[in-house]
Amino acid sequence: MTKHEENGLTRRKLLASLGIAGAGALSGCSAIERVSGGNGSQLRIAQPLTATVLDPVVIESVPSAQVATQVFEGLYTYGEGTTLEPELADGEPKVSHGGTRYEVSLKSEPRFQNGNPVTAEDVKYSFEAPSHRDENTSWRRGTPNKWEVDMIDTIETPDDHTVRFELSYPYDAFHEVLTRAVVPKSARDPDPETFAKNPVGSGPFQVDRFVPQKYAILTRWDDYWDSPKAAIDRLKFVSEYSGLSRTMSLKTGQNQLVEEVEPHLWKATNDQPNATVKSSESYDYTFLGFNCNGGPTSEEKVRKAVDYCVNFDEMVENILRPAGERTYSPLPHQLAEEWDMPVNEWKRIPNERNIEKARTLFRDAGVEAWAPKIAVPASKSSGDELLMMMANAVKQGLTLAGFQQASVEKYSWSVFHDKIVSGSPSDYHMFVTEWSAFPDPDAYVYPLFHQRAEGETNGVFYKNDDVMEKILNARKSDVHAKRRKLYEETITTLLEDRVHLPIYQPKNAFGVKKDLDNFELSPMSEENPRFVGSEYRVTVGE
DSSP, X not given: OXXXXXXXXXXXXXXXXXXXXXXXXXXXXXOOOOOSOOSSSEEEEEESSOOSOOOTTTOOSHHHXXXXXXXXXXXXXXXXXXXXXXXXXXXXXXXXXXXXXXXEEBOSOOBOTTSOBOOHHHHHHHHHGGGOOOTTOSSOOOOTTGGGTTTEEEEEEEETTEEEEEESSOOTTHHHHTTSBOOOHHHHTTOHHHHHHSOOOSSSEEEEEEETTTEEEEEEOTTOSSSSOOSOSEEXXXXXXXXXXXXXXXXXXXXXXXXXXXXXXXXXXXXXXXXXXXXXXXXXXXXXXXXXXXXXXXXXXXXXXXXXXXXXXXXXXXXXXXXXXXXXXXXXXXXXXXXXXXXXXXXXSSOOOOHHHHHHHHHHTTOXXXXXXXXXXXXXXXBOHHHHHHHHHHHHHHHHTTOTTOEEEEEOHHHHHHHHTSOOTTTOSEEEEEEEOOSSTHHHHHHXXXXXXXXXXXXXXXXXXXXXXXXXXXXXXXXXXXXXXXXXXXHHHHHHXXXXXXXXXXXXXXXXXXXXXXXXXXXXXXXXXXXXETTEEOEEOO
16 A cells, blocks of 8 residues: 555546546656655655755755755845845945956854854855865865856955955956855865765755755754744755656645656646646756767767757657747857847757768768767656656667667766766767856856866867867956857857757746745746745745
């Protein structure tokens, strides 16, 4: 007898109530364990992928950031939309010296959860730590957030409440960088590995228990320094791979929030009497990346042949809507529009699916016997079904082109990251993943393509001196027109050379119980779900 049966509701009855009953719908569903909670001030949140680490210095995935954002705060945070507002900072930064000096004053009230005040030295440490690489630390070999701070030359602390950032060049998006979380130096520096599992922040929630890749339990910090305080006592973030099971869990009351409502389940979720879908535009980018460092995919002909193997237009139209839309560049559509990029020209670059042309290009490139590996972040118990579908579509096209040994390799997030930045064709030839960043072109171009980010966030290892120079020049300029021209030229070349095949831009979408009041989403995926801020406070109704 399953827990559903104990409560008088079988999975078959639930599927019927969702309007999606049938043998096919039942496949892949696992029994759902009911837990106590969710009865007033406790919430259970289901994610496709769960947190692997809670240390903001080294966080490399949105699921980890979504938990950590409840615990940590930055100098600035996102308010409505992408508008920045002070959090730990006392007012706006003072910018001088041609945009290379930012001076920030700290509020006097902030405290960490260990009772220590938030000081300028903590801020300095938090922004310097991502650039430090500890070769003796086995648990985290890379520094995936280094790209966000490597424009900083020095950081000065004239007093406990003043931080002065001296930049090597006028980085136009530095205001966005100032949203990075601040950690207590005294708590993290002696033992970063322990801190990553049991961190101390200054935010409204504190960590009660964290089991990487399984669940995280947070409790309200009653002594939180700011107001309003959180109205919810306890949050539990859990993993649920199946989109159907996530939607079912809203119906049963097992979960009160579920992230990433599957496109074909939007109507079923909205039709539930006590649940709805909340969505917002995101700044996420989903793509197929190629290993250009070695193996067949280092050849442009092979990458173009792979492009002929799959029809992402058709897949997005038939499978993804209304949960997202097709994209044709690394830039989210609202960012591309804001920067007046030639999106219509970029739309014409992808090949139409043609297996015969793919076979011809593979032959021309001398590729006959090949076992292409497509890496994707997933496991038996967690993962993103949409990413899996896209990876399997590529595999199917390669199989039709004659490569019967094509495979989709599933890895847990931490293993996936290490695999796809190794540059080794024995680890991967292609990879399907998402990237989320702040709203500036540099945040999508530099970390994903520039050679300085190889082995950290760049898994393509693309070699083109002209492109590298343009990316760096755009990063170092604060002249909008110059930057726009450089990004247009750079992205056009990257698309023509098929370094990435852009696929889609998902929406931020949560299934939400209707008794959850004042719940709204940020376009910044890592900021969600949001429970308390200067202008909002999520509560649980009767």
